[in-house]
Amino acid sequence: MKVAEIPTPALVVDVAAMTRNIQRMADFFAGGSCQIRPHFKAHKTPAIAKRQLAAGSCNGLTCATVGEAEIVAEEALTDDILIANQVVGSGKAARVAELAKRSDMKVAVDSEFGLDDLARAAQAAGVEIGVLVDVNVGLPRCGIAPGEPALALAKRVDATDGVMLRGMMGYEGHVVGIEDRAEREPRATKAMGRLLESVRLTREAGLPCEIVSAGGTGTYDITGGMEGITEVQAGSYALMDTAYAKLDIPFEQAFSVLGTVLSRPRPDQCAADCGHKACTQDHGNPEVKGVERAVVMFLSDEHATISLPEDSEIAVGDRIELWPSHIDPTINLHDVMYAVEGEDVVDIWPISARGYPEQRRR
Amino acid sequence: MKVAEIPTPALVVDVAAMTRNIQRMADFFAGGSCQIRPHFKAHKTPAIAKRQLAAGSCNGLTCATVGEAEIVAEEALTDDILIANQVVGSGKAARVAELAKRSDMKVAVDSEFGLDDLARAAQAAGVEIGVLVDVNVGLPRCGIAPGEPALALAKRVDATDGVMLRGMMGYEGHVVGIEDRAEREPRATKAMGRLLESVRLTREAGLPCEIVSAGGTGTYDITGGMEGITEVQAGSYALMDTAYAKLDIPFEQAFSVLGTVLSRPRPDQCAADCGHKACTQDHGNPEVKGVERAVVMFLSDEHATISLPEDSEIAVGDRIELWPSHIDPTINLHDVMYAVEGEDVVDIWPISARGYPEQRRR
Numbered sequence: 001m002k003v004a005e006i007p008t009p010a011l012v013v014d015v016a017a018m019t020r021n022i023q024r025m026a027d028f029f030a031g032g033s034c035q036i037r038p039h040f041k042a043h044k045t046p047a048i049a050k051r052q053l054a055a056g057s058c059n060g061l062t063c064a065t066v067g068e069a070e071i072v073a074e075e076a077l078t079d080d081i082l083i084a085n086q087v088v089g090s091g092k093a094a095r096v097a098e099l100a101k102r103s104d105m106k107v108a109v110d111s112e113f114g115l116d117d118l119a120r121a122a123q124a125a126g127v128e129i130g131v132l133v134d135v136n137v138g139l140p141r142c143g144i145a146p147g148e149p150a151l152a153l154a155k156r157v158d159a160t161d162g163v164m165l166r167g168m169m170g171y172e173g174h175v176v177g178i179e180d181r182a183e184r185e186p187r188a189t190k191a192m193g194r195l196l197e198s199v200r201l202t203r204e205a206g207l208p209c210e211i212v213s214a215g216g217t218g219t220y221d222i223t224g225g226m227e228g229i230t231e232v233q234a235g236s237y238a239l240m241d242t243a244y245a246k247l248d249i250p251f252e253q254a255f256s257v258l259g260t261v262l263s264r265p266r267p268d269q270c271a272a273d274c275g276h277k278a279c280t281q282d283h284g285n286p287e288v289k290g291v292e293r294a295v296v297m298f299l300s301d302e303h304a305t306i307s308l309p310e311d312s313e314i315a316v317g318d319r320i321e322l323w324p325s326h327i328d329p330t331i332n333l334h335d336v337m338y339a340v341e342g343e344d345v346v347d348i349w350p351i352s353a354r355g356y357p358e359q360r361r362r
Numbered sequence: 363m364k365v366a367e368i369p370t371p372a373l374v375v376d377v378a379a380m381t382r383n384i385q386r387m388a389d390f391f392a393g394g395s396c397q398i399r400p401h402f403k404a405h406k407t408p409a410i411a412k413r414q415l416a417a418g419s420c421n422g423l424t425c426a427t428v429g430e431a432e433i434v435a436e437e438a439l440t441d442d443i444l445i446a447n448q449v450v451g452s453g454k455a456a457r458v459a460e461l462a463k464r465s466d467m468k469v470a471v472d473s474e475f476g477l478d479d480l481a482r483a484a485q486a487a488g489v490e491i492g493v494l495v496d497v498n499v500g501l502p503r504c505g506i507a508p509g510e511p512a513l514a515l516a517k518r519v520d521a522t523d524g525v526m527l528r529g530m531m532g533y534e535g536h537v538v539g540i541e542d543r544a545e546r547e548p549r550a551t552k553a554m555g556r557l558l559e560s561v562r563l564t565r566e567a568g569l570p571c572e573i574v575s576a577g578g579t580g581t582y583d584i585t586g587g588m589e590g591i592t593e594v595q596a597g598s599y600a601l602m603d604t605a606y607a608k609l610d611i612p613f614e615q616a617f618s619v620l621g622t623v624l625s626r627p628r629p630d631q632c633a634a635d636c637g638h639k640a641c642t643q644d645h646g647n648p649e650v651k652g653v654e655r656a657v658v659m660f661l662s663d664e665h666a667t668i669s670l671p672e673d674s675e676i677a678v679g680d681r682i683e684l685w686p687s688h689i690d691p692t693i694n695l696h697d698v699m700y701a702v703e704g705e706d707v708v709d710i711w712p713i714s715a716r717g718y719p720e721q722r723r724r
Contacts, residue, residue, distance in 0.1 A: 007720055008451050041663060064664045085664060088679055089370050089622030089635060110625050113678040140659070141633045141667050142625035173662065260451030263472050263504035271503045273451060277694050277717075282638050282661070297502070299644070300535070301403060301690050302426045302447060305503050316475040317450055328663050332639050333694065335721040355639075358369055359697040 001345040003338075004319070008260045009278035011330070011337035012321070015346060017254035018048070018238055022055045024250055025220065025237050029057035034224045035231050037062045037082060037213065042235025042328050044068065044353035045337060046075040052238060053078055060104070062213075062233040066095045069105070071353040079103040082132065082213060084169060084233055086142055088114050093121035095358075096129060106130035106166050106211070110144040115157060122162030130166040131157045132211060135198045137170035137191040146170075146194035151201045158207050167211030168202065170195035171233070176218030179246045188222045196228045218247055241327045243283045256289055256321040257330065258338075259304065267310040272320050275302040278333060283325035291320065363707040365700075366681070370622040371640035373692070373699035374683070377708060379616035380410070380600055384417045386612055387582065387599050391419035396586050397593050399424045399444060399575065404597025404690050406430060406715035407699060408437040414600060415440055422466070424575075424595040428457045431467070433715040441465045444575060446531060446595055448496065448504055450476050455483035457720075458491060468492035468528050468573070472506040477519060484524030492528040493519045494573060497560045499532035499553040508532075508556035513563045520569050529573030530564065532557035533595070538580030541608045550584045558590050580609050603689045605645045618651055618683040619692065620700075621666065629672040634682050637664040640695060645687035653682065 003012070029036050038052040041064035049061060049072070060080025063069040069081050079102065087096050087107050099105050100122065109115045109131045122129045135150045136143030144150050150168065157165040172191035178184035195214055202209045215223035215232035224232040236244050239255035259274030276299040279286050286304070288294040293309045304322065308314060324330040331337065332354055339347040365374070391398050400414040403426035411423060411434070422442025425431040431443050441464065449458050449469050461467050462484065471477045471493045484491045497512045498505030506512050512530065519527040534553035540546035557576055564571045577585035577594035586594040598606050601617035621636030638661040641648050648666070650656040655671045666684065670676060686692040693699065694716055701709040 005452055007453055007718075009718065010721075086624035086633075086635075086678075088624045090367055091369055110627065111678045114624070117679070136627050140631060141627075141662065141665050143627055145627070262448035262450045262476070265472065265498050265503075265505055265507070269502060271448075273448075276642070276644050277691055280638070280642070280644075282643060300503065303503050316448075316473045317479070329639055333717060335717055355695060355697055356369070356371065359372070 003340055003343050003345060006258055006338050006345065008258050008319070009274040010258045011334050012256050012258045013239065013337050013339050014254045015339050015341050017252045019051070021238050021240065021251045021254055022052050025234065026055035026057040028221065029224065034229050035059045037231045037233050039233050039235030040068050040072060040353065043239060043331050044351050045331070045349050046071070046077055046352050047339070047347065047349040048238055049077045059231045065356070066092050067357040068353045069099055070095065071357055073099050073103050075352065082106045084108050084171065084213065086110060086114050086134065087118060093117045094125070097121040097125035097127050100127040100129050101125065104130065106132055108132050108134035108169055109153070109157065110134040110142050112156065115153070115160060115163065119160045119162040128162060128164050131163045132167050132169040132213060133157065135168055135170040135195050137172050137194045138175070139171060139173040141173065143170060146198045147201065150198035151205060154202045154207050155205065165208055167209050167213065168195060168199050169213040171214060171216070172219060172223065173216065176216040177243060178218070181248055184218065185222050188219045189226070192223055192226055192229065196226070199228060217244055217249065217251070236327055239327050241283070242287050242323050242325045253323055255327055256323055257286065259320050259322060261314055261316050261318045261320060262303070264314065264316055268308055270306050270308055270314055272304045272306060273302060274304050274322055275299045277301050279322050279324050280326055280329040280333065282329055286322035286324045289321040289323050296322070365702055365705050365707060368620060368700050368707060370620050370681070371636040372620045373696050374618050374620045375601065375699050375701050376616045377701050377703050379614040381413065383600050383602065383613045383616055384414050387596065388417035388419040390583065391586065396591050397421045399593045399595050401595050401597030402430050402434060402715065403427070405601060405693050406713050407693070407711050408433070408439055408714050409701070409709070409711040410600055411439045421593045427718070428454050429719040430715045431461055432457065433719055435461050435465050437714065444468045444494065446470050446533065446575065448472060448476050449480060455479045456487070459483040459487035459489050462489040462491050463487065466492065468494055470494050470496035470531055471515070471519065472496040472504050474518065477515070477522060477525065481522045481524040490524060490526050493525045494529050494531040494575060495519065497530055497532040497557050499534050499556045500537070501533060501535040503535065505532060508560045509563065512560035513567060516564045516569050517567065527570055529571045529575065530557060530561050531575040533576060533578070534581060534585065535578065538578040539605055540580070543610055546580065547584050550581045551588070554585055554588055554591065561590060579606055579611065579613070598689055601689050603645070604649050604685050604687045615685055617689055618685055619648065621682050621684060623676055623678050623680045623682060624665070626676065626678055630670055632668050632670055632676055634666045634668060635664060636666050636684055637661045639663050641684050641686050642688060642691040642695065644691055648684035648686045651683040651685050658684070
């Protein structure tokens with residue numbers, strides 16, 4: 001199959017660029033005390049996770065949902081899985097307990113409710129589930145307050161049957177996207193100080209804290225370079241997006257949304273078949289790749305309206321490529337991505353963990 | 363199954379409210395010269411389309427993509443299908459021609475390129491494909507300029523083998539969401555004037571123009587009440603969202619995203635498991651249903667961070683419901699929706715046309 005034959009809209013991966021990205025990240029952590037735990041949520045695609053793991057310097061995979069972890073196990077990508085998120089709600093803890101029968105499962109916990117729920121499910125299934133205490137390092141989302149509250153929860157984990165305290169985590173999501181390194185670096189260091197202080201207290205209390213997990217693509221070399229951090233949960237580096245491309249990090253744009261121009265109703269505009277059902281705009285409008293002065297004006301469900309210089313030669317039927325602002329939710333809209341080398345489609349990769357895979361298993 | 367057992371995040375439909383919405387729309391058009399052609403793109407769900415068609419006052423279905431039309435045909439929902447969008451790009455015209463073997467297919471066309479592509483495919487398949495000339499009525503997206511350019515394209519359609527001129531369409535998408543009727547009504551009327559003028563010229567030239575298709579949920583009773591409009595392409599009315607709820611239209615919110623509270627790290631905040639991979643924010647953040655003074659602060663991939671009054675009793679493990687700002691892309695994230703009556707799940711409806719179904723057919 002040729003790229004020109006791909007039905008649009010579609011996701012396209014530049015395999016050579018992705019391979020370089022994956023290798024660069026693996027090389028950065030090679031032989032160090034910190035490793036990478038690639039975040040599966042970014043692409044949900046087993047073919048990419050396999051390449052990340054094969055490149056080395058990896059501690060298994062990170063997942064955001066139980067459904068993703070189930071796909072990781074089903075596809076036998078790794079038996080070392082961290083769900084870097086609270087597992088709370090109907091049937092979820094039982095599903096994690098089921099996974100723990102064959103995988104080394106670790107789950108983030110930030111509340112007694114979440115801990116007790118997990119412990120009950122583990123006890124019922126006769127397994128032990130690893131727990132990382134999730135410490136709030138500044139992102140207003142999940143995570144128990146650092147210091148004494150984190151220590152208190154760690155003690156409770158250690159005292160609870162069915163769960164095993166494996167370490168701590170903290171995601172500096174409020175920092176990973178700061179473009180200027182001079183601002184990003186001190187803020188990441190400060191956020192990680194909260195996590196590392198909680199780790200210190202926990203170890204001083206005689207509790208185990210083997211894993212200290214944090215970071216993302218924007219802070220991989222800051223957080224990942226700090227003494228005491230054992231792994232970095234980066235995901236976007238393999239494919240990249242326009243938000244991360246603004247940072248001074250050595251990863252290439254390896255991913256785009258391929259579209260077809262449907263209409264050029266006036267000289268200064270065209271509409272292509274890649275709207276926000278094909279390419280999300282939660283981090284801003286996508287960029288048009290390789291077309292000078294072409295700017296996405298807005299996305300509707302199935303259209304990108306693009307402003308053009310009036311002398312542009314773009315015509316109905318032409319292909320265009322959009323660089324998304326955020327790969328994670330964009331990939332989540334599609335069922336496959338096309339792996340491309342030059343003009344050839346060399347493979348079609350299922351996005352096996354797209355959406356909530358349990359909805360497809362009834 | 364009880365609502366309390368639904369794994370979250372998940373889409374929930376209040377069947378009674380949806381049924382009232384569908385009936386209200388059918389009643390409005392009952393016996394009139396204008397009918398409704400429900401837009402399948404809004405929900406992509408055969409179970410809902412069946413109910414819309416069964417309620418009456420319908421001219422078949424509207425689709426936005428070839429993939430949606432293929433699902434409509436496969437599920438035998440109707441044999442009267444309008445793709446209210448340009449069909450351009452690799453293999454698409456051939457797929458429409460294939461559908462035309464068993465369905466009365468109509469496609470919007472706004473360019474000679476698109477017309478010729480469609481005609482070639484129709485001739486190759488030995489079928490005739492209906493064409494509506496797509497007239498730009500003000501929305502900066504697709505559509506040929508009204509008046510003489512639209513007439514010229516209609517003439518060309520009429521003179522081309524393999525296609526049959528069936529009428530004209532124009533979507534006033536720049537108007538449907540205007541909250542104030544005093545502004546919405548004259549702007550819709552003006553937009554429709556452009557379409558109707560093109561229709562008049564076409565008929566005066568002796569060409570057929572049986573179908574005049576336009577409108578949406580926000581203008582159903584304005585556009586749908588104008589002399590000469592034969593059908594309204596509304597979709598959102600069945601389920602509704604917060605954007606359309608701001609308009610003075612008689613449809614109820616019948617749809618929400620069900621989530622579970624994962625964390626309450628501080629008294630004035632909680633995080634739930636319904637982020638923008640479960641509920642899009644392209645028309646703004648969702649609203650929290652039934653919780654006083656709870657406001658969505660931001661969505662991340664798998665989290666809604668919600669600000670709460672400090673005395674709120676919301677706790678980890680509680681269920682919450684979000685009302686999305688835009689149902690179309692939100693539904694497009696999921697594989698099923700749960701049909702609910704009171705505390706009972708009465709059915710689970712596959713969102714069969716989610717995404718680009720052709721990606722699942724390789």
